[in-house]
Amino acid sequence: MTNTDNNHTKRATIRGVASAAGVSIATVSRVLNGRPDVAPDTREAVLRAVREQGFSTNRNARALSGGRTGLIGVTVPLVEAAYFGVILSGASEALYEQDMRIVLCPTLHQHEREVTLLDRLMRGTTDGAVLMLPEESSAELTALQRDYPFVVVDPRVALAEGIPVVSAAHAAGARAATEHLLSLGHRRIGAITGPPEWIACTERINGYHGALAAAGVLPDPALVAVSDFRNGPVTAAAAAKLLDLPDPPTAIFAFNDNVAVGLMRTARERGLRVPEDLSVVGFDDSELAEIVAPTLTTVRQPLAEMGRMAVSLLLRLLENQRVDALRIQLATKLVVRESTAPLHVAR
Amino acid sequence: MTNTDNNHTKRATIRGVASAAGVSIATVSRVLNGRPDVAPDTREAVLRAVREQGFSTNRNARALSGGRTGLIGVTVPLVEAAYFGVILSGASEALYEQDMRIVLCPTLHQHEREVTLLDRLMRGTTDGAVLMLPEESSAELTALQRDYPFVVVDPRVALAEGIPVVSAAHAAGARAATEHLLSLGHRRIGAITGPPEWIACTERINGYHGALAAAGVLPDPALVAVSDFRNGPVTAAAAAKLLDLPDPPTAIFAFNDNVAVGLMRTARERGLRVPEDLSVVGFDDSELAEIVAPTLTTVRQPLAEMGRMAVSLLLRLLENQRVDALRIQLATKLVVRESTAPLHVAR
DNA sequence: GTGCATCCTGTAACCGTTTCCGGTGCTAGT
DNA sequence: ACTAGCACCGGAAACGGTTACAGGATGCAC
Numbered sequence: 001m002t003n004t005d006n007n008h009t010k011r012a013t014i015r016g017v018a019s020a021a022g023v024s025i026a027t028v029s030r031v032l033n034g035r036p037d038v039a040p041d042t043r044e045a046v047l048r049a050v051r052e053q054g055f056s057t058n059r060n061a062r063a064l065s066g067g068r069t070g071l072i073g074v075t076v077p078l079v080e081a082a083y084f085g086v087i088l089s090g091a092s093e094a095l096y097e098q099d100m101r102i103v104l105c106p107t108l109h110q111h112e113r114e115v116t117l118l119d120r121l122m123r124g125t126t127d128g129a130v131l132m133l134p135e136e137s138s139a140e141l142t143a144l145q146r147d148y149p150f151v152v153v154d155p156r157v158a159l160a161e162g163i164p165v166v167s168a169a170h171a172a173g174a175r176a177a178t179e180h181l182l183s184l185g186h187r188r189i190g191a192i193t194g195p196p197e198w199i200a201c202t203e204r205i206n207g208y209h210g211a212l213a214a215a216g217v218l219p220d221p222a223l224v225a226v227s228d229f230r231n232g233p234v235t236a237a238a239a240a241k242l243l244d245l246p247d248p249p250t251a252i253f254a255f256n257d258n259v260a261v262g263l264m265r266t267a268r269e270r271g272l273r274v275p276e277d278l279s280v281v282g283f284d285d286s287e288l289a290e291i292v293a294p295t296l297t298t299v300r301q302p303l304a305e306m307g308r309m310a311v312s313l314l315l316r317l318l319e320n321q322r323v324d325a326l327r328i329q330l331a332t333k334l335v336v337r338e339s340t341a342p343l344h345v346a347r
Numbered sequence: 348m349t350n351t352d353n354n355h356t357k358r359a360t361i362r363g364v365a366s367a368a369g370v371s372i373a374t375v376s377r378v379l380n381g382r383p384d385v386a387p388d389t390r391e392a393v394l395r396a397v398r399e400q401g402f403s404t405n406r407n408a409r410a411l412s413g414g415r416t417g418l419i420g421v422t423v424p425l426v427e428a429a430y431f432g433v434i435l436s437g438a439s440e441a442l443y444e445q446d447m448r449i450v451l452c453p454t455l456h457q458h459e460r461e462v463t464l465l466d467r468l469m470r471g472t473t474d475g476a477v478l479m480l481p482e483e484s485s486a487e488l489t490a491l492q493r494d495y496p497f498v499v500v501d502p503r504v505a506l507a508e509g510i511p512v513v514s515a516a517h518a519a520g521a522r523a524a525t526e527h528l529l530s531l532g533h534r535r536i537g538a539i540t541g542p543p544e545w546i547a548c549t550e551r552i553n554g555y556h557g558a559l560a561a562a563g564v565l566p567d568p569a570l571v572a573v574s575d576f577r578n579g580p581v582t583a584a585a586a587a588k589l590l591d592l593p594d595p596p597t598a599i600f601a602f603n604d605n606v607a608v609g610l611m612r613t614a615r616e617r618g619l620r621v622p623e624d625l626s627v628v629g630f631d632d633s634e635l636a637e638i639v640a641p642t643l644t645t646v647r648q649p650l651a652e653m654g655r656m657a658v659s660l661l662l663r664l665l666e667n668q669r670v671d672a673l674r675i676q677l678a679t680k681l682v683v684r685e686s687t688a689p690l691h692v693a694r
Numbered sequence: 695g696t697g698c699a700t701c702c703t704g705t706a707a708c709c710g711t712t713t714c715c716g717g718t719g720c721t722a723g724t
Numbered sequence: 725a726c727t728a729g730c731a732c733c734g735g736a737a738a739c740g741g742t743t744a745c746a747g748g749a750t751g752c753a754c
Contacts, residue, residue: 015740025742037702067741088426103418125448293639412738
């Protein structure tokens with residue numbers, strides 16, 4: 001049964017390559033790591049041997065002896081959520097280019113799980129991490145920062161100064177969305193936020209208020225409802241609260257696309273037509289936006305770009321390069337589709 | 348030197364624990380790995396030292412010295428696709444319970460990428476892999492199998508005997524979907540398939556034909572169109588082909604939910620009401636199904652379960668346990684929603 | 695010819711585990 | 725009393741790399 005063929009019993013090691021090339025293992029290692037102090041001929045010989053033996057370095061060994069593992073951890077609340085999937089995809093792509101890989105750690109929104117996961121991650125398995133929407137408090141993260149490099153994507157709460165953060169320009173996006181509605185003539189503009197303690201939400205609120213103020217419209221607290229960012233009963237209730245007002249809004253800015261979709265459904269159930277009777281703007285520009293009918297006007301977050309950015313920031317951190325900008329905000333962009341229309345004047 | 352000051356003295360090692368407990372490192376290792384030949388007192392002492400020092404074993408070292416890495420690779424065409432996200436989520440959950448992690452490898456549907464990725468994966472980084480919808484041919488996989496344990500989820504093409512496979516019961520699902528339409532009185536039942544070379548599609552076709560045959564309905568080749576599984580122009584064209592037939596179908600079975608959604612849009616554009624004028628069934632039961640209006644009748648694939656199953660199969664493989672069932676098919680389930688209705692008899 | 699800097703290369707000491715192999719000390723059988 | 729068997733534990737050799745350090749060629753200036 002043991003074939004003479006390449007019955008792959010032994011993987012090529014650096015020592016094999018060394019003897020094949022007639023050099024020492026140190027030299028092979030140098031070549032492999034692109035060190036400059038190797039004679040061209042030698043380098044050539046080594047590379048040839050490497051090729052012939054189909055050698056590639058054992059990452060564990062490299063990691064053990066002080067080098068890097070080539071792995072970076074990514075914690076993410078939910079893998080199946082499209083939102084995170086896209087960020088993940090961007091990050092993974094950026095890493096692939098560096099021949100590095102992602103160790104995936106879904107936290108299921110559980111703080112404890114995230115902590116133990118991180119603990120495992122730092123114990124030699126990974127070189128650093130990207131934490132998406134982490135559960136940790138600023139203090140916890142500051143402590144962690146002492147001995148493990150990481151960058152946060154889309155923080156839940158405001159984080160201390162020194163912590164590297166990548167996020168979208170929430171306020172600007174919200175402002176653009178609101179201005180869009182204002183420019184269509186709407187004045188009673190409602191909002192359905194997400195969890196109010198999330199910084200993303202407070203910033204979007206700021207943008208929303210800012211735009212209203214700039215247009216001379218007094219914000220009406222009754223026009224703001226809270227949901228949980230999911231297309232479920234909580235959102236339906238929030239939508240109902242606004243739509244059933246004595247003087248309901250003519251346009252509503254939903255703080256994400258899920259909520260916008262839920263809102264449109266609730267509106268439809270009340271016989272309201274979107275956009276004729278009610279304009280709706282979402283946030284995220286998720287896959288949904290183009291699928292629902294009417295298609296959704298929404299604020300695009302550059303999710304994949306955020307993932308890529310987080311990775312490149314992290315890589316710089318890993319190389320101990322001076323990192324100038326520790327907090328990166330990526331621009332959002334309003335995408336106008338069918339769910340918004342000029343204010344329908346009286347009847 | 349703007350180094351991140353490593354004031355974090357040193358991570359505890361097995362030697363530290365050993366000397367603290369007054370035993371040898373071998374003994375500590377034994378305790379850590381739950382070997383039986385350690386005296387209770389000694390074990391207790393070691394565990395105490397471990398606790399005091401906050402020690403946890405360095406996985407790279409463990410991996411190097413012949414043990415396992417605790418990492419398994421997962422190749423996946425696209426992370427952002429909800430379909431794969433859910434499988435991934437199931438797999439990750441199952442792995443988490445074993446204190447193992449996923450190394451994520453998006454292949455972007457590129458064969459070459461998948462090959463190099465796999466190559467890297469087997470060189471010490473991972474203990475095994477789960478390949479989702481792999482690009483490799485059966486022959487390639489058979490070769491790979493000789494020196495690397497893996498299991499395939501949802502194969503693209505039929506695979507050789509010995510390759511472990513987890514998939515959904517495509518034929519049964521398709522049959523259920525078709526029978527549902529038949530029971531509603533439909534007789535001209537169209538189908539929009541995915542890539543015809545995919546085994547999932549041929550099996551679904553089989554189920555579809557089987558159900559028709561059982562009901563005494565002669566399959567009409569004109570009623571079958573091909574799409575690319577995406578909600579795009581190809582799907583729109585396929586939908587148009589069927590809808591514009593002189594004698595168009597009264598019901599259409601779309602081979603996934605994306606296609607169903609595209610179909611519904613095309614139907615709407617032609618002034619057809621779903622389900623009154625056209626019944627639509629999808630496949631997958633993705634997130635979309637409940638969001639579109641009307642909500643989609645569809646065949647649910649147990650995606651998370653497939654992920655979990657793949658992992659448990661792989662783990663058994665890793666432990667060299669005799670694996671009885673190498674090919675696992677998980678049952679699908681028809682979920683009836685709003686997009687299907689009894690045949691609307693004449694006008 | 696000598697001294698010396700420069701370039702390249704090899705030796706060997708790690709990195710933190712696992713595990714083989716063998717050595718205690720103790721019990722029990724003869 | 726002697727030895728076999730057992731339960732427990734320690735020494736030390738891997739595992740496959742990286743890297744500090746040392747040393748052998750060279751070339752060049754003097």
